[in-house]
Amino acid sequence: MKEKYYLTTTLPYVNADPHIGFALEMIQADALVRYERLLGKEVVFNTGTDEHGLKIHRKAEEMGIDTQDYCDQYAARFHSLRELLNLSYTNFIRTTDPHHKQAAQEFWKRCDANGDIYKKNYQVKYCVGCELEKTDSELVDGKCPLHIKYDIELIEEENYFFRFSAFQEKLLQLYSERPDFVVPAHRLDEIRKFVEGGLQDFSISRLKEKMPWGVPVPGDDTHVMYVWFDALVNYISTLGWPEDEENFRAYWPGVQVAGKDNLRQQSAMWQAMLLSAGLESSKQIFIHGFITSEGQKMSKSLGNVVNPVDVVEKYGTDPVRFYLLGALPSYEDGDFSTRRFEEFYTAHLVNGLGNLTSRILTMIEKYSDGKIPEKSEDIFDVRAFWGRYDKSFGKFSFDEVVRELNSFVAKCDAKISEEKPWEKAKNGESIDALLYVLVESLRHLAIAFFPLLPESAENILKSLHISHEQIQGEQARAWGVLAKGNEVTKGEILFKRLES
Numbered sequence: 001m002k003e004k005y006y007l008t009t010t011l012p013y014v015n016a017d018p019h020i021g022f023a024l025e026m027i028q029a030d031a032l033v034r035y036e037r038l039l040g041k042e043v044v045f046n047t048g049t050d051e052h053g054l055k056i057h058r059k060a061e062e063m064g065i066d067t068q069d070y071c072d073q074y075a076a077r078f079h080s081l082r083e084l085l086n087l088s089y090t091n092f093i094r095t096t097d098p099h100h101k102q103a104a105q106e107f108w109k110r111c112d113a114n115g116d117i118y119k120k121n122y123q124v125k126y127c128v129g130c131e132l133e134k135t136d137s138e139l140v141d142g143k144c145p146l147h148i149k150y151d152i153e154l155i156e157e158e159n160y161f162f163r164f165s166a167f168q169e170k171l172l173q174l175y176s177e178r179p180d181f182v183v184p185a186h187r188l189d190e191i192r193k194f195v196e197g198g199l200q201d202f203s204i205s206r207l208k209e210k211m212p213w214g215v216p217v218p219g220d221d222t223h224v225m226y227v228w229f230d231a232l233v234n235y236i237s238t239l240g241w242p243e244d245e246e247n248f249r250a251y252w253p254g255v256q257v258a259g260k261d262n263l264r265q266q267s268a269m270w271q272a273m274l275l276s277a278g279l280e281s282s283k284q285i286f287i288h289g290f291i292t293s294e295g296q297k298m299s300k301s302l303g304n305v306v307n308p309v310d311v312v313e314k315y316g317t318d319p320v321r322f323y324l325l326g327a328l329p330s331y332e333d334g335d336f337s338t339r340r341f342e343e344f345y346t347a348h349l350v351n352g353l354g355n356l357t358s359r360i361l362t363m364i365e366k367y368s369d370g371k372i373p374e375k376s377e378d379i380f381d382v383r384a385f386w387g388r389y390d391k392s393f394g395k396f397s398f399d400e401v402v403r404e405l406n407s408f409v410a411k412c413d414a415k416i417s418e419e420k421p422w423e424k425a426k427n428g429e430s431i432d433a434l435l436y437v438l439v440e441s442l443r444h445l446a447i448a449f450f451p452l453l454p455e456s457a458e459n460i461l462k463s464l465h466i467s468h469e470q471i472q473g474e475q476a477r478a479w480g481v482l483a484k485g486n487e488v489t490k491g492e493i494l495f496k497r498l499e500s
Contacts, residue, residue, distance in 0.1 A: 002042040006254030006283075007033050008235050010262050011050035011095065014074035015059045018081055019298070020336060021259065021291050023308040024324045028288060028398060029257045030087045031325060034451035035393050040473045044251050046238045048093035049075045053227035054206070055128050057213035067213050071096055084309060086317050086454055093238040095215075095231050103237035104230045105218045107277055108204075112218075116163040116276040122203065123156040130261075133202060146261060160205040160223060167272035171195050174271060174281055182267050183396050184331040187260065187287040191267045202269070204229040232270045236279070253283040260287050286396040289333035306336050318453040319345050319495070325452055326402030342498055348402075349456075352409045353449065354495035357460055359416060360438045361490040367425050372439060372486040373432035378479040380411055380437070382444050386477050389448055398452075405448055412441050439464070440482050447471045456494050463491045 009029045012022050026047065033045040051071040060070035075094055081087060093100060111117050124133045129147025138144070143152060175181060175192050182188035205223040206214065214224030235256065241248045258266045267285050274281055290297075293304040312320050319341075327344045328334025364370060385408055392400040416438070421431040446460035450471060461471065465487060470476060 002040060004044075004250050005033070005036040005041040006044045006046070006239070006251035007036075008046035008238070008254055008256055010256075010258045010266070011048050011093070011231055011234055012078060013053070013056060014049045014051050014071050014078065015055050017074075018078055018308060020306040020308050020311070020324075021298075023081065023085060023320075024291055024328070025257055025259060025288060026081060026085055026087055027321050027324050028286075028330075028396075030085070030089070031321075031398060031401075031451045032255070032257070032393070032396070034088060034454060038447065038450065038472055038476075044091060044239065044254075045089040046091040046093060046235070046254075047087075047089050048091070048234060048238070049078050049095070050227070050231045050234075051075065051094055051096045052214045052225075052230055054211050054213075057211060058128070060213075068096065081308070084312055084317065085321065088454075091238045093234050095234055097237075100234055100237045101215045101230075103241055104215045104225060104233045106242050107233045107236075107273070108225065108229070109218050110277040111162065111273065114276055114278070116166065117160055117204070118163065119158060119160050121156075121158045122161075123154065124203070126153045126155045128153060157207050157210070159203040159207075159226075160217060160220075161201045162204045162229065162273070162276070164201050164269065164272055165199045167275055168195055168199050170275055171199075171268060171271060180284065181281075182263075182285045182287060184287065186331075187263055187267075191263055194264060195268055199268075199272075202226075228265055228269065229273070232265065232273060235270070235282075253280050255283050256285045258285065258287055260289055263287055288330065289328075291328065292333060292335045294337050295335055311341075315341070315345065318456045319349060322349060322402070322453055325398040326406075328399065330396060330398045330400070345495070346498060348406050348409075349495040350497055352406060352413075353445070353453075353456070354493065356409050356412055356445075357442060357463075357494055358490075360412075360435075360442050361463055361488060363421060363431075363435060364439055364488045365490050367421070367431060368435055370488055370490075372482045372484055372488065373436050374484050375480050375482075376433035376436040378437070378440075379415075380408070380441055382441070382477070382479055385444070386448075393451075402452070405445065405452075408441070408445060408448075412438060412445075436482070439488065440479065443482055444477070447476055459491055459494060463489050465489070 007029055009025050029045065033043045037043055056071065057067055060067040063070060079092055082089065127134050127144040127147055127150060129150045130144060134144055134152060139152065144150065172192065172195055175188060182191060204226040205217050206226060208222055208224050211224060214227065215230045217223040217225060235254065236248060236252060239248045239251050256266055271281050292298065293306055296304055298305045323341050323344055327340065385404065388404050389401060392404060419434055421434055424431050442460065443464055443466065446457045450457040464482065
């Protein structure tokens with residue numbers, strides 16, 4: 001039986017079109033699951049849309065349309081990223097799905113049965129953009145620094161609360177026992193300090209008369225669930241919880257990918273909720289940074305918001321995936337710059353992988369009649385390469401993965417320049433051993449590039465007449481898989497040069 005692997009992204013609000021920051025999260029997640037499939041694992045990859053909350057309800061009212069119709073329109077736009085970014089997710093959950101609503105209500109009941117939900121009157125400062133309560137220390141000039149266009153609202157009403165404060169010690173114990181629970185390490189330190197500072201119980205409902213768009217609270221039709229309480233449950237409802245216990249147990253706990261603005265919700269609030277419901281904590285949480293545009297925070301008013309659709313239409317899917325994974329720091333904020341994008345593309349895809357692929361396949365065609373020559377020994381130590389590759393993926397260091405790949409490409413190019421096989425062939429010397437080393441190295445590179453550049457890697461594999469089934473598992477990483485006499489076909493140019 002295959003080992004199971006489960007990964008989920010956060011669910012974006014459907015109050016705006018997809019942006020390059022969410023594209024980053026989706027591509028990181030997709031690279032991870034494609035990597036795990038290479039290892040032979042059976043994968044569930046979940047994403048979807050978060051469709052409840054005050055922000056969405058108000059947006060639909062502004063547009064004068066039914067809230068569900070509004071959600072349907074925007075959910076379709078996010079679903080369209082599947083083809084645009086060549087994503088391989090298996091599940092696309094919407095928090096307005098009937099099953100998810102039922103699961104959220106069951107989750108509420110379990111927390112309530114364990115004494116972790118209670119009702120009280122309260123007054124709080126609230127950011128509609130974050131859908132979170134804010135303390136004075138979190139505000140700058142009276143506004144949330146993440147959503148300065150929204151006025152902070154003062155909410156005063158009777159709500160249900162989750163007893164977050166009861167889980168301080170258990171959360172700290174979780175962080176202590178599992179030092180890689182949140183990656184990178186400084187994000188774990190950040191959430192640990194937050195929890196050590198003391199936890200405040202948080203509201204998990206809204207009066208239906210004020211905010212009708214939400215999951216009804218079990219046993220109280222006058223309240224709907226607070227958007228975060230409802231939405232977080234999607235990570236398990238997508239696995240069939242609570243009805244399909246077998247499937248849930250097979251895949252949970254899972255890995256979560258989220259932005260740094262989601263740190264508190266994913267690594268503290270959600271974990272406390274799981275503890276309350278008697279369920280196992282998440283397996284691991286990777287936190288990525290934001291994307292700036294030409295050194296500035298993206299803003300509609302500045303006109304510098306990067307639309308992933310526009311970038312893909314101009315450069316293609318694989319180049320965009322490669323830049324977001326390799327040119328940006330995996331653990332910190334990164335910048336999207338047209339100049340840097342084009343430089344990175346030309347240096348590492350056009351003059352790197354693309355040029356190397358063309359050189360090797362051309363030499364096989366010219367000097368070996370388009371057939372694999374006699375097998376020769378590995379001179380690049382591909383076993384060590386795969387070890388470094390696995391280690392980098394294991395710590396979610398995508399930029400490090402790309403550096404390893406680019407280094408391998410550079411070694412192959414340097415070997416060609418050093419050996420000058422065209423001169424040796426002209427002088428009647430055999431170059432079969434070198435050709436085998438190069439073409440077998442190209443096979444390894446195609447497999448290793450597959451999680452990042454699935455279309456381009458697939459094209460290289462087709463040139464080598466290797467099927468998708470032949471790239472999974474340990475055997476695919478062995479040296480000497482290509483057999484003497486097998487045909488090689490020179491394909492189209494992988495990466496076209498940019499017009500000046």
